[in-house]
Amino acid sequence: MKNRIIFSLLGFALAFSVSAQDLSDKQRAEIEQRIKPVGEVCLEGDNNCSGPAVAAAGGASAGRSGENVYNTACMACHSTGAAGAPKLGDVAGWADRIVKGNDVLYASALDGIAGTGMMAKGGCMNCSDDETKAAVDYMVAGSQ
Numbered sequence: 001m002k003n004r005i006i007f008s009l010l011g012f013a014l015a016f017s018v019s020a021q022d023l024s025d026k027q028r029a030e031i032e033q034r035i036k037p038v039g040e041v042c043l044e045g046d047n048n049c050s051g052p053a054v055a056a057a058g059g060a061s062a063g064r065s066g067e068n069v070y071n072t073a074c075m076a077c078h079s080t081g082a083a084g085a086p087k088l089g090d091v092a093g094w095a096d097r098i099v100k101g102n103d104v105l106y107a108s109a110l111d112g113i114a115g116t117g118m119m120a121k122g123g124c125m126n127c128s129d130d131e132t133k134a135a136v137d138y139m140v141a142g143s144q
């Protein structure tokens, strides 16, 4: 029984490797493209995701870029304006906030804004302070 399974797996592997050789470079490239992980954005808490969220959780010391953190942790609200979040690129919506200065914006991002959808670090539990600030910088730079 066990052998039968092994043989059929072997047969499959052989058949696959033979047919793989018949593929042109172009076809192979297309297949590689198709079996690549879907998107680089990982949801918070998804430990099976090989993207940036896990890289940081795994102790990467380099730190993620502001854009990277924004895409992972802030975009859900700040790209749509969900719950009244100022949208990335909305110059008018950000103007009143930007005049408060970076320190105030950083504090809002790190501690959250009580009574609003803006949670501490936007709910990103594995974002470092520096990564969160970088995400603020990214949004501010893209909204003025």
Ligand code: HEC
Pocket (backbone or CB within 6 Å): 069, 070, 073, 074, 075, 076, 077, 078, 082, 083, 084, 085, 086, 097, 100, 104, 105, 106, 108, 109, 113, 116, 117, 118, 119, 121, 122, 123, 124, 127, 132, 135, 136
């Ligand atoms: C669940 C939705 C949500 C997520 C996720 C979220 N935000 Fe927010 N954010 C808000 C809302 C809502 C406001 C507006 C709060 C208010 O002033 O009424 C806000 C406001 C802000 C402000 C302006 C603060 C101020 O003092 O005017 C900054 C900066 C900010 N968010 C940064 C971030 C960063 C950085 C992330 C990701 C790490 C993030 N947010 C993720 C909902 C969210």
